[in-house]
Amino acid sequence: MTLKEAKNGKLYVVEESTIGQPVKRRLEAMGLIEGTLIRKINQALDGSIIFMVRGNRLAIGKELADYILLREALDSDLERGRRGSCRDHGRGRGHGRGHGHGRGFRGTCARGQALGKMLDSDLSGMEDKN
Amino acid sequence: MLKYLIGVVIAAYVIYLVYRQVKNFKNKNYCATCSGCPSASSCGQFKDDTQS
Amino acid sequence: MIADKKDNIAPKRENGQLKEELQIGFIGNPNSGKTTLFNAYTGARLKVANWPGVTVEKKQGAFKYHKHIYKLVDLPGIYSLTSYSIEEKVSRQYILSDDVDVIVDVADASNLEKNLYLALQLIEIGKPLVLALNMMDVVEERGMEIDTHRLHEMLAIPVIPVSARKKTGLDILMHAVSHSTDMDLKHKRIMVYSDPIEDKIEKLVQRLVAYDPAIYNPRFFAIKLLEQDKEIMETYPIDVSDIVDRSYETDIINEKYDFIEEIVEETLINKQEKEIFTDKVDSVLTHRIWGLPIFFAIMGLVFFLTFALGNGITGILEQWLEGLGSWTETVLKDLRVGPVITSLLVDGIIAGVGTIVTFLPNITILFLALAFLEDSGYMARISYVMNGLMSKVGLSGKAFIPMLLGFGCTVPAIMATRTLENQRDRIKTILITPFMSCSAKIPIYILLSGLFFGKFAPLAALSMYVIGLVTGLLTAYLVNKIEKGMDKKKDKGRGQELNQLLIELPEYKTPNAHSIFIYVWENVKAYLTKAGTTIFLASVVLWFILRFGTGGFVEDMSQSFGASIGRILVPVLGPAGLGFWQIGLSLIAGLAAKEVVVSSMGILFGIANVESALGLSAMQQSLAAIGFGALNAYSMMIFVLFYTPCVAALAVIGQELKSIKWTALVFAFQLVFAWLASILVYQIVGLFI
Numbered sequence: 001m002t003l004k005e006a007k008n009g010k011l012y013v014v015e016e017s018t019i020g021q022p023v024k025r026r027l028e029a030m031g032l033i034e035g036t037l038i039r040k041i042n043q044a045l046d047g048s049i050i051f052m053v054r055g056n057r058l059a060i061g062k063e064l065a066d067y068i069l070l071r072e073a074l075d076s077d078l079e080r081g082r083r084g085s086c087r088d089h090g091r092g093r094g095h096g097r098g099h100g101h102g103r104g105f106r107g108t109c110a111r112g113q114a115l116g117k118m119l120d121s122d123l124s125g126m127e128d129k130n
Numbered sequence: 131m132l133k134y135l136i137g138v139v140i141a142a143y144v145i146y147l148v149y150r151q152v153k154n155f156k157n158k159n160y161c162a163t164c165s166g167c168p169s170a171s172s173c174g175q176f177k178d179d180t181q182s
Numbered sequence: 183m184i185a186d187k188k189d190n191i192a193p194k195r196e197n198g199q200l201k202e203e204l205q206i207g208f209i210g211n212p213n214s215g216k217t218t219l220f221n222a223y224t225g226a227r228l229k230v231a232n233w234p235g236v237t238v239e240k241k242q243g244a245f246k247y248h249k250h251i252y253k254l255v256d257l258p259g260i261y262s263l264t265s266y267s268i269e270e271k272v273s274r275q276y277i278l279s280d281d282v283d284v285i286v287d288v289a290d291a292s293n294l295e296k297n298l299y300l301a302l303q304l305i306e307i308g309k310p311l312v313l314a315l316n317m318m319d320v321v322e323e324r325g326m327e328i329d330t331h332r333l334h335e336m337l338a339i340p341v342i343p344v345s346a347r348k349k350t351g352l353d354i355l356m357h358a359v360s361h362s363t364d365m366d367l368k369h370k371r372i373m374v375y376s377d378p379i380e381d382k383i384e385k386l387v388q389r390l391v392a393y394d395p396a397i398y399n400p401r402f403f404a405i406k407l408l409e410q411d412k413e414i415m416e417t418y419p420i421d422v423s424d425i426v427d428r429s430y431e432t433d434i435i436n437e438k439y440d441f442i443e444e445i446v447e448e449t450l451i452n453k454q455e456k457e458i459f460t461d462k463v464d465s466v467l468t469h470r471i472w473g474l475p476i477f478f479a480i481m482g483l484v485f486f487l488t489f490a491l492g493n494g495i496t497g498i499l500e501q502w503l504e505g506l507g508s509w510t511e512t513v514l515k516d517l518r519v520g521p522v523i524t525s526l527l528v529d530g531i532i533a534g535v536g537t538i539v540t541f542l543p544n545i546t547i548l549f550l551a552l553a554f555l556e557d558s559g560y561m562a563r564i565s566y567v568m569n570g571l572m573s574k575v576g577l578s579g580k581a582f583i584p585m586l587l588g589f590g591c592t593v594p595a596i597m598a599t600r601t602l603e604n605q606r607d608r609i610k611t612i613l614i615t616p617f618m619s620c621s622a623k624i625p626i627y628i629l630l631s632g633l634f635f636g637k638f639a640p641l642a643a644l645s646m647y648v649i650g651l652v653t654g655l656l657t658a659y660l661v662n663k664i665e666k667g668m669d670k671k672k673d674k675g676r677g678q679e680l681n682q683l684l685i686e687l688p689e690y691k692t693p694n695a696h697s698i699f700i701y702v703w704e705n706v707k708a709y710l711t712k713a714g715t716t717i718f719l720a721s722v723v724l725w726f727i728l729r730f731g732t733g734g735f736v737e738d739m740s741q742s743f744g745a746s747i748g749r750i751l752v753p754v755l756g757p758a759g760l761g762f763w764q765i766g767l768s769l770i771a772g773l774a775a776k777e778v779v780v781s782s783m784g785i786l787f788g789i790a791n792v793e794s795a796l797g798l799s800a801m802q803q804s805l806a807a808i809g810f811g812a813l814n815a816y817s818m819m820i821f822v823l824f825y826t827p828c829v830a831a832l833a834v835i836g837q838e839l840k841s842i843k844w845t846a847l848v849f850a851f852q853l854v855f856a857w858l859a860s861i862l863v864y865q866i867v868g869l870f871i
Binding site: 023 | 262
């Protein structure tokens with residue numbers, strides 16, 4: 001579905017963004033990437049839309065919005081995120097200067113918690129303003 | 131006397147102002163006191179970006 | 183400046199040695215405060231040139247650090263390091279070259295995710311890098327915290343909190359920079375991708391090293407090849423089609439962002455609440471139906487406060503001014519300076535400059551309100567809210583920002599049109615921005631409406647803004663219609679994509695008293711400086727042409743040169759109810775700066791004769807005496823609203839339009855428009871009174 005058809009407050013995944021360059025570039029730098037979670041916040045009468053990706057709040061015009069295609073976020077998308085970055089525990093990220101703070105020693109993966117929060121607020125907080 | 135002194139001071143200041151104005155125009159400093167030229171503009175006198 | 187402050191930090195020699203002369207590159211997102219930080223070090227020692235062969239600005243500066251000279255280069259504000267824009271290419275080339283020793287990535291700490299994207303790319307390049315977390319004061323204000331220690335661990339580079347505005351952390355930053363010259367970033371694995379991608383990177387690294395054993399950082403170039411970066415593919419034209427079967431750009435970007443989210447989650451505290459707050463406020467302020475009316479109400483309130491509230495304090499200033507005038511007169515009389523000099527000082531300078539200063543309270547309130555709107559984050563929403571209306575007249579919501587700035591000063595407003603990439607939109611916006619009455623016209627509106635409209639004065643003044651906006655939009659609409667007609671004939675189907683709205687909305691925050699104070703103070707200073715210079719000059723000149731006629735010094739101004747000049751316009755302005763030489767002269771004087779209209783009226787009407795007091799009460803009498811009433815006043819306001827902006831604005835328009843022909847066209851258009859509009863108002867309304 002297009003961004004226009006999406007419901008306010010719900011989580012989606014960006015399926016395709018067929019915007020031309022250089023605009024696509026700018027959007028990517030701000031977090032609108034294929035495969036990213038996206039949340040629509042508001043839509044104006046003229047079709048402009050406010051949405052949130054990767055912690056960035058953006059407003060785009062109607063024509064641009066038409067080029068963004070979404071699909072509903074499945075549990076697997078959130079799971080992927082939850083697991084995806086946590087698998088790198090043993091990879092030596094967080095290269096401290098000998099402090100030994102590998103990510104694996106931290107217990108629950110932070111990202112999973114973040115997504116969990118997002119999902120909770122999605123279900124309870126945001127009402128469908130359409 | 132005093133009135134000539136005052137006259138000269140004012141005249142000197144006026145001449146200085148004219149000179150300054152002409153110099154500014156040549157340097158593309160049209161405002162002379164650019165208050166808040168947005169970023170990506172060559173105002174000549176840089177200002178802090180007032181956006182946070 | 184840094185070198186002047188007392189340094190308590192003795193240069194240590196731990197990992198790196200202090201180099202004699204360092205080349206440091208400043209890079210970062212636009213609006214990250216990079217330039218402010220840059221300026222904090224270099225001060226006035228700045229050199230602006232262009233990067234060779236392109237139109238991208240290169241700013242260079244230098245400063246002393248512990249007996250060493252550090253050379254700084256301010257790179258353009260960019261979001262990423264691809265090869266799509268000139269700014270990015272130039273920056274990338276510079277970073278990879280030998281011309282720079284250490285890179286300082288200036289990041290807006292209050293916007294960490296976005297700024298980290300660039301940081302990760304810089305880390306991948308491998309040159310010594312220091313992360314300067316700027317705007318830490320904003321982060322604190324918003325009730326957030328950043329765990330810089332953890333951030334340092336996760337990124338493996340020095341992370342230095344600074345505040346360019348408050349000038350904190352500057353020494354520590356340079357200290358970190360001076361010790362980072364030997365940093366070996368190339369061999370650290372900070373950004374690790376998923377297995378399939380890492381495999382491909384390894385293979386590409388082997389191929390690259392085989393091709394060029396002296397290659398700087400093969401991993402970086404391997405990643406770029408995987409992204410199918412055009413520039414890198416040209417630099418290393420090896421056949422890797424078996425590895426790079428498609429562009430992995432999106433995958434790589436996604437994984438970078440995944441890592442960034444991880445980092446943010448671990449280092450940024452309290453962010454969630456801010457988002458929820460912003461959502462709530464935006465649900466009202468960007469409401470699909472109420473958003474626009476709310477905006478108009480807010481703007482109406484801003485102007486109303488400007489006109490109504492300021493007047494209380496203005497009254498006090500006026501009394502002071504009168505007092506100053508008569509005091510000066512008496513003093514000068516005692517000193518026997520003679521009538522000429524006395525007149526110059528009292529009737530010329532004090533009348534001309536003083537009258538302007540009395541409007542300072544109003545101007546201050548306007549800028550205070552604008553600063554409030556900007557600092558809270560609401561300004562960004564305005565483009566969004568106005569987009570619907572703007573697109574109906576053929577412009578984008580983005581074009582409204584210059585128009586909004588035009589309420590302050592036309593000059594920065596015209597410069598702000600540079601953000602509109604569509605050339606036609608730019609020209610259209612430049613054309614209608616002068617209709618947004620700049621703050622210099624406020625004294626005129628207040629003076630005239632105050633003198634003639636009693637308690638309706640704020641309304642009369644406000645109507646100028648409404649009329650200006652409506653006329654501006656109508657003009658844009660008409661031009662758009664004409665354009666469409668022409669396009670059809672030429673069969674041009676112009677893509678609207680460049681026209682499209684694309685803005686970032688910051689989270690709302692409580693406006694910071696300090697930044698508002700600075701903003702308002704800068705504008706107040708500018709206003710007073712203008713009074714003391716441009717207006718001073720204009721007042722002196724005016725005094726001359728009003729006090730000297732063909733017979734030398736004259737007591738009666740109607741015999742002066744100024745009067746003769748003004749009289750030329752009388753027949754032209756007559757139909758508009760402005761057929762008075764004094765008005766004509768004032769309007770001409772307004773070309774220097776709009777405030778001068780008020781100055782000249784102060785000089786012309788403030789004194790019935792040499793004896794009586796300076797002041798607006800005298801002005802009222804003088805105006806009534808020549809038959810200038812409320813309708814004339816309104817007609818004059820209309821004229822002032824539309825006619826050509828001051829020479830400064832005209833010059834900028836000429837500069838931006840790059841054509842004298844077009845500038846002359848704009849000049850003529852606005853003059854004629856003002857003339858017709860005031861005639862229309864005077865004649866038609868005159869029928870009803």
